Amino acid sequence: MSDGLATRAIHAGQGADPATGATITPIYQTSTYTQQGLESHLGYEYSRTGNPTRAALEACLASLEGGAHGLAFASGCAATAAVLSLLRPGDHVVAGDDLYGGTYRLFETVWRPLGVEFTYVDQRAAAAFGRAARPTTRLFWLETPSNPLLRLADIAAVAGEARAVGARLAVDNTFATPAFQQPLALGADLVVHSTTKYLGGHSDVVGGAVITGDADVHERLKAYQNSAGGVPGPFDAWLVLRGLKTLAVRMERHARNGAAVAAFLSRHPRARDVVHPSLASYPQRELAERQMSGFGGMVTFRLPGGRAAAGRFVRALRLFSFAESLGGVESLVCHPATMTHAAIPDAERRRRGIAPGTLRLSVGLEDAADLLADLEGALAAAAAPVAPAAAP
Numbered sequence: 001m002s003d004g005l006a007t008r009a010i011h012a013g014q015g016a017d018p019a020t021g022a023t024i025t026p027i028y029q030t031s032t033y034t035q036q037g038l039e040s041h042l043g044y045e046y047s048r049t050g051n052p053t054r055a056a057l058e059a060c061l062a063s064l065e066g067g068a069h070g071l072a073f074a075s076g077c078a079a080t081a082a083v084l085s086l087l088r089p090g091d092h093v094v095a096g097d098d099l100y101g102g103t104y105r106l107f108e109t110v111w112r113p114l115g116v117e118f119t120y121v122d123q124r125a126a127a128a129f130g131r132a133a134r135p136t137t138r139l140f141w142l143e144t145p146s147n148p149l150l151r152l153a154d155i156a157a158v159a160g161e162a163r164a165v166g167a168r169l170a171v172d173n174t175f176a177t178p179a180f181q182q183p184l185a186l187g188a189d190l191v192v193h194s195t196t197k198y199l200g201g202h203s204d205v206v207g208g209a210v211i212t213g214d215a216d217v218h219e220r221l222k223a224y225q226n227s228a229g230g231v232p233g234p235f236d237a238w239l240v241l242r243g244l245k246t247l248a249v250r251m252e253r254h255a256r257n258g259a260a261v262a263a264f265l266s267r268h269p270r271a272r273d274v275v276h277p278s279l280a281s282y283p284q285r286e287l288a289e290r291q292m293s294g295f296g297g298m299v300t301f302r303l304p305g306g307r308a309a310a311g312r313f314v315r316a317l318r319l320f321s322f323a324e325s326l327g328g329v330e331s332l333v334c335h336p337a338t339m340t341h342a343a344i345p346d347a348e349r350r351r352r353g354i355a356p357g358t359l360r361l362s363v364g365l366e367d368a369a370d371l372l373a374d375l376e377g378a379l380a381a382a383a384a385p386v387a388p389a390a391a392p
């Protein structure tokens with residue numbers, strides 16, 4: 001019987017150091033390796049190609065996602081670019097239409113000018129992927145839950161659509177993490193991560209990863225990784241590895257606090273359109289329960305007062321930091337329209353359901369009661385613009 005996820009997060013790829021017996025994987029802060037002689041070395045030649053700290057991280061990530069092969073990159077965007085490197089001019093991608101803004105920007109401003117074509121569909125309908133496919137379609141791309149509206153795609157159903165047209169399915173599993181969702185087991189070909197988020201877990205490192213069970217795809221991605229060179233340094237790889245050790249316990253607490261915040265907001269008269277899969281009002285509840293083993297700490301909602309109310313809200317918060325990113329131990333709030341999703345044209349953003357009053361919370365690991373008190377105060381401040389001074 002294979003070990004459980006919490007065990008693998010602590011041990012996979014992280015045996016005692018063969019050189020010294022160090023229990024914790026050392027930070028091999030070296031660019032190069034002394035070789036024994038011509039064509040004779042201990043498995044490492046140069047750290048863009050391979051580094052033992054990065055190799056430990058890659059093995060651990062592969063184990064957590066249930067894929068044979070993992071590759072670590074310098075950022076989530078670099079990992080996404082690696083997957084896109086499998087495409088050629090004229091190839092076509094069908095992607096879900098609620099995506100991290102930087103992924104959309106990479107598709108539209110880097111890959112489209114190189115001749116790759118993209119069609120966006122509502123990912124809540126798996127059949128939409130098949131309908132949008134063309135003879136040139138090579139890749140389906142999903143984020144589930146999506147950023148920021150927490151919409152789900154049925155991974156197994158979309159994987160079926162992909163197989164039917166001979167395309168690969170890549171799933172960005174950043175929000176759910178392997179602790180709560182296993183895309184490869186559901187039929188995806190590739191899993192992508194921004195390890196900057198829950199996997200690193202402490203908002204102190206930027207990184208990315210691609211995991212696959214397909215040896216040929218892995219070889220192509222590894223060649224790309226070595227050629228393009230967007231690798232994490234040894235210390236960054238080590239920070240993610242250290243973060244992974246507590247992934248299972250952190251995710252449980254993120255999910256518990258996320259559900260508490262969502263329940264609070266959904267009862268609050270000043271918050272609208274609260275989205276979290278734990279809520280009875282969540283429209284894809286059955287799929288969430290079938291596909292995920294936990295619902296995470298991301299909560300999205302809307303303030304009826306639009307951009308001005310959002311501005312007052314974020315200024316009034318005491319514990320939630322007003323910041324990009326997510327998935328760290330501390331709670332964050334982000335205004336997608338002006339931050340993470342500013343790269344999407346205004347009309348397109350509104351069409352996708354991101355309003356000027358939409359706010360995205362990354363609920364951290366603080367005491368839930370303190371977070372609710374912080375939100376209560378900021379909701380009051382959001383509703384009450386400071387009155388102009390009375391005329392003398």
Ligand SMILES: Cc1ncc(COP(=O)(O)O)c(C=O)c1O
Pocket residue numbers: 075076077078100102103143147172174175193194195196206207208325
């Ligand atoms: C879902 C998702 N995927 C990918 C990325 C890109 O990752 P990075 O910022 O590490 O390049 C992000 C960043 O916010 C994200 O939220």
